Each structure stands twice: as structure tokens, then as C-alpha cells.
Amino acid sequence: MSLAPRAVLVHRTTEYEELLARHGTRGQAEFFLASRGRSITEVAERHDRATRAVADVAAAIPLTWRQARVERADLDRFLFGPEDVVVIVGQDGLVANTAKYLTGQPVIGIDTDPGRNPGVLVRHGPADAGKLLRSAVLPGPAADELTMVEAVADDTQRLVALNEIFLGPAGHQTVRYRIGPDHDTAAEAQASSGIIVGTGTGATGWLRSLWLERGSTLPLPDPADRRLLWFVREAWPSPATGTSRAAGTLSGAERLRVTVESDRLVAFGDGMESDALSLTWGQTVRAGVSDTALRLLI
Structure with a gap:
């Protein structure tokens, strides 16, 4: 029964x-x-x-x-x-x-x-x-299937969000990491205040703010698009860190790979800082489109 x-x-x-x-x-x-x-x-x-x-x-x-x-x-x-x-x-x-x-x-x-x-x-x-x-x-x-974003760490920790996922320092410091597409072994070393990976639903909020501030020409996704945008916040150029990989898109099975080169990096979704992944030196996290979608009834 x-x-x-x-x-x-x-x-x-x-x-x-x-x-x-x-x-x-x-x-x-x-x-x-x-x-x-x-x-x-x-x-x-x-x-x-x-x-x-x-x-x-x-x-x-x-x-x-x-x-x-x-x-x-x-x-x-x-x-x-x-x-x-x-x-x-x-x-x-x-x-x-x-x-x-x-x-x-x-x-x-x-x-x-x-x-x-x-x-x-x-x-x-x-x-x-x-x-x-x-x-x-x-x-x-009848329902809209709204795309969600996920971050999966190499220790199987997983986080899903509807608007965006933030990867970065727990406070307001600078965090160091290596960033690049998952299929590319030549990741760039960066120092910044974090990375935002957002969906079409999030394109009305934090993601749009970054998009406008950068004057980005990347088209913003719609909520049901299986496509994400990502931006690095305040990347710092130095002899050891670059800024060439500061924005991009992810669709389908594409993943953005981030390898931690600081004592601690956190990942949280949709402003829920109390429910965050905690990552330490040498760990890798991959962000991309989630297989899970939000079924919002019409």
C-alpha cells in the first residue's frame, strides 16, 4: 500500500x-x-x-x-x-x-x-x-524545470543551489587556488575574493550584478537554460597569480575545476553560509549544471 x-x-x-x-x-x-x-x-x-x-x-x-x-x-x-x-x-x-x-x-x-x-x-x-x-x-x-548548479568535491561532498554557488574565503580575505576547465590541465593560479557560478534564475540577482559591473558580453541564461555563467571576483594580478580566466560559461557536462591553494576555502549556495562545504589545501571542487532541477508548478 x-x-x-x-x-x-x-x-x-x-x-x-x-x-x-x-x-x-x-x-x-x-x-x-x-x-x-x-x-x-x-x-x-x-x-x-x-x-x-x-x-x-x-x-x-x-x-x-x-x-x-x-x-x-x-x-x-x-x-x-x-x-x-x-x-x-x-x-x-x-x-x-x-x-x-x-x-x-x-x-x-x-x-x-x-x-x-x-x-x-x-x-x-x-x-x-x-x-x-x-x-x-x-x-x-504542469511545471517549469529550473536549472540548478552543483559543486562536487573530491571527497564526495556535494552542494546544490538554485541561484548561485560561491567558492571562496570564509571571511573577507583573499584565497588562492588554481582554476580552469575540467578537461584542461593548464589551470591558472589565482588570488581573489572568490568565484560565483550562477544559473538563469540567479541572473536576476548576484550574477547579474557581476555581469553588469564587468560589462560582460556573455549572454545571460534563462531560468530553464542548461547553461551557467561564472565570474571571479577581484582577481589579483601578481608575479605568481593571473587574471586571464575571470569569466566563462558552462553547459551540459562541462565543469569548472578549482584546486585549493590556501588553508581553507568554503562553498555555499544561495546565501546559506551556515550550510557550507569546507575544503582544505590541495582539495579539488568541480562546479557545473546539476542533474537535479527545481520543479516549480505553474
Whole structure:
């Protein structure tokens, strides 16, 4: 007998809840915000919209389904199952934070604050949840397959991200490494503040910022394109390090190979620094298009 589908609601602690946790009471939180020229009313209204959206989505889950909830801070400790339908209630960034822990489960993005969020990934309102949940378990539900990026270390550590992966120092120092295409043995020695490898979904954020700053002529990928762009940040020229390999594209099975020549290099995806790979001197990491895609329901 097969298991009933499980709806997993992913949400994030609101600013209002964080303020109450820090200051104890609404009055103290209100005083704190007022001292910085802000009103608690707008913060409380956003909190109310978010909690109401979570409640509305929970009420739309079919009665025969199982349910689970997970907060953003607990994603790295939550085990998603193959039969899950993942409902992300919040901002676009929460979809990216969740995507790295999924393996092809259907995803529904619910916008809690229309007009404030871009709505690129949270495309639906709470009222759409019931229809989308029912369609998610039908054969071949309509979905966009969004390309993801992965980094795989030589010790089998693996990291997947929806927007981009950062490879570089844990702080703001310079890190040294050798970089080049995986098929090319003549890698270049570099010193920089890190490398960004991004997708078409990430081309609206950090990747686009680097693309604009460089005046790059490389075409930005679309979210479903099986193509990535990569940029080296602030490569430093010296007698021992070069800058000739500072940007490029990766498609299909192509991989960018980075070999660490510093005490420590980290790799993290979509801003989740708390869930990073740690690499030491002599280790190699390869970045490229992931076999896993984000199935975002239309």
C-alpha cells in the first residue's frame, strides 16, 4: 500500500516574531523601532498576512494527506521524502533556500505579500493552494524545470543551489587556488575574493550584478537554460597569480575545476553560509549544471 502524499509547508519566522523574541514584548519592540524612525504597525501587518497565508494553505490540504511544517532555519535538518509536495509560503528567496534540499519533488510557491515580493518564484496566492496541491499528484503536472548548479568535491561532498554557488574565503580575505576547465590541465593560479557560478534564475540577482559591473558580453541564461555563467571576483594580478580566466560559461557536462591553494576555502549556495562545504589545501571542487532541477508548478 502506497503512502498518502505529504504536504510540507515551508515558512520563515517573520520580522515581528524576531522582534518579540529579542525585546520580549510588543511595547519594547515598538519603542525600539520608533527610535529608528519605523512603525511597528507595518511590521505587524506583514506578520498577520504571512500567518494568515500559512493558515489558509494548511486548510487547503486534502484531509487524506499527511502534513508537516518546517521553518527556514531547520531546513538542513529536515528530511524530505519522494512523495512530498512542497509548499513554500513566503518570499522568492525562501524557494531558493529550500531548493537545495530537494530531489525533484513538485514545488508550489505562495506569495504572502504581493506587490512587495517580485513573485518570480512565489507565483501564486493562498487561494490557489488547493487546486495546485491536487494537480501536483496527477501524472505530469504542469511545471517549469529550473536549472540548478552543483559543486562536487573530491571527497564526495556535494552542494546544490538554485541561484548561485560561491567558492571562496570564509571571511573577507583573499584565497588562492588554481582554476580552469575540467578537461584542461593548464589551470591558472589565482588570488581573489572568490568565484560565483550562477544559473538563469540567479541572473536576476548576484550574477547579474557581476555581469553588469564587468560589462560582460556573455549572454545571460534563462531560468530553464542548461547553461551557467561564472565570474571571479577581484582577481589579483601578481608575479605568481593571473587574471586571464575571470569569466566563462558552462553547459551540459562541462565543469569548472578549482584546486585549493590556501588553508581553507568554503562553498555555499544561495546565501546559506551556515550550510557550507569546507575544503582544505590541495582539495579539488568541480562546479557545473546539476542533474537535479527545481520543479516549480505553474
